[in-house]
Amino acid sequence: MKIRGSNIVVTGCAGFIGSHLTDALLAMGNQVVGVDNLSAGRREFLENAEGYAEFRFVQADLLSDDLRSLFKGADTVMHMAANPDVRSGAKDTLSHYRQNIEVTYRVLEAMKDAGVKDLVFPSTSTVYGEPTVIPTPEEYGPLVPISVYGATKLACEALICSYAHSFDMGAVMFRFANVVGTRSTHNVLHDFAAKLKADPGRLEILGSEPGTTKSYVHVEDCVRGMVIGAEYARNKVEMFNLGSDDRMSVKDIADTVIDVMGLDGVRYEWTGGVQGGRGWIGDVKNMLLASDKLRSYGWEPTMNSPQAIRRAVRDIVGRSD
Numbered sequence: 539m540k541i542r543g544s545n546i547v548v549t550g551c552a553g554f555i556g557s558h559l560t561d562a563l564l565a566m567g568n569q570v571v572g573v574d575n576l577s578a579g580r581r582e583f584l585e586n587a588e589g590y591a592e593f594r595f596v597q598a599d600l601l602s603d604d605l606r607s608l609f610k611g612a613d614t615v616m617h618m619a620a621n622p623d624v625r626s627g628a629k630d631t632l633s634h635y636r637q638n639i640e641v642t643y644r645v646l647e648a649m650k651d652a653g654v655k656d657l658v659f660p661s662t663s664t665v666y667g668e669p670t671v672i673p674t675p676e677e678y679g680p681l682v683p684i685s686v687y688g689a690t691k692l693a694c695e696a697l698i699c700s701y702a703h704s705f706d707m708g709a710v711m712f713r714f715a716n717v718v719g720t721r722s723t724h725n726v727l728h729d730f731a732a733k734l735k736a737d738p739g740r741l742e743i744l745g746s747e748p749g750t751t752k753s754y755v756h757v758e759d760c761v762r763g764m765v766i767g768a769e770y771a772r773n774k775v776e777m778f779n780l781g782s783d784d785r786m787s788v789k790d791i792a793d794t795v796i797d798v799m800g801l802d803g804v805r806y807e808w809t810g811g812v813q814g815g816r817g818w819i820g821d822v823k824n825m826l827l828a829s830d831k832l833r834s835y836g837w838e839p840t841m842n843s844p845q846a847i848r849r850a851v852r853d854i855v856g857r858s859d
């Protein structure tokens with residue numbers, strides 16, 4: 539897939555990962571049309587992008603606005619927009635269905651009609667559910683997601699495969715581990731930092747000690763991996779896991795937040811969680827991806843999970859909001 543000197547549409551361009559991706563694509567000399575409805579994204583995340591003449595921002599809703607005119611003349615769509623909140627899926631199933639499956643269907647239809655040939659899609663480790671093989675390779679199956687979010691992303695993967703084969707498109711999909719870093723707006727790090735700012739003596743933690751263990755990847759490594767994977771993809775449909783090679787428990791994360799905030803003697807109060815210690819319904823207990831395929835193309839994360847988490851916490855704690 540060619541992503542240098544190309545015309546690229548980035549949906550969800552004002553979001554956490556989408557804004558970093560937009561910056562990277564512009565720095566590589568691409569023309570970028572960024573689309574976002576600003577429901578979760580922030581215009582300020584596009585400050586760097588808006589300094590480029592090659593960037594155009596369009597505020598539009600992928601669920602209702604005409605996408606054909608937006609996609610006309612594009613070589614590639616990088617479809618980053620979604621409802622990425624795993625936890626909300628047990629309460630609001632419709633949002634995941636509409637923002638993930640329906641929007642992806644609309645994106646694919648508009649690509650077909652506008653003649654756009656290539657799609658890059660961010661999927662997730664949650665499509666694996668609770669795999670018996672860890673680290674989990676791309677070939678693992680059957681895929682049995684335990685969250686509505688994971689299920690809707692898996693449905694998107696299947697739709698994308700079918701469009702690639704039916705309508706002569708190319709697709710590169712990435713199953714991300716948990717992505718952390720600058721411009722993130724919600725995750726366990728924000729949750730802990732906010733609670734500790736409000737009460738530095740105690741920390742309520744969802745789940746049972748030591749909590750789930752998962753792999754974390756820094757957004758800079760994530761975006762670099764996406765570019766490398768997309769550039770080297772050779773097959774009509776290519777799937778890459780993208781994560782670091784190690785895991786951290788929720789307790790390790792709490793320890794890191796407390797250390798970075800310079801606190802001492804904080805009392806941990808575990809809630810016990812749901813379904814035998816999960817933080818919430820749909821929360822996978824153990825996650826570690828085998829990213830050897832992407833590594834074979836030369837990608838290497840510059841930070842492991844503890845390094846990525848520490849840097850992300852520093853960023854959050856140092857923030858004015």
Ligand SMILES: NC(=O)c1ccc[n+]([C@@H]2O[C@H](COP(=O)([O-])OP(=O)(O)OC[C@H]3O[C@@H](n4cnc5c(N)ncnc54)[C@H](O)[C@@H]3O)[C@@H](O)[C@H]2O)c1
Nearest residue numbers: 550552553554555575577578579600619620622660714717
């Ligand atoms: N953050 C992670 O750890 C993670 C892990 C796995 C996969 N992903 C996937 O990566 C992608 C980006 O995630 P993120 O964490 O940056 O999320 P984010 O919420 O920060 O970004 C999503 C962006 O999409 C926009 N958007 C949502 N619905 C829209 C609509 N109908 N029309 C137009 N814009 C819309 C939002 O305003 C937001 O700017 C998502 O597809 C997510 O599922 C993220």
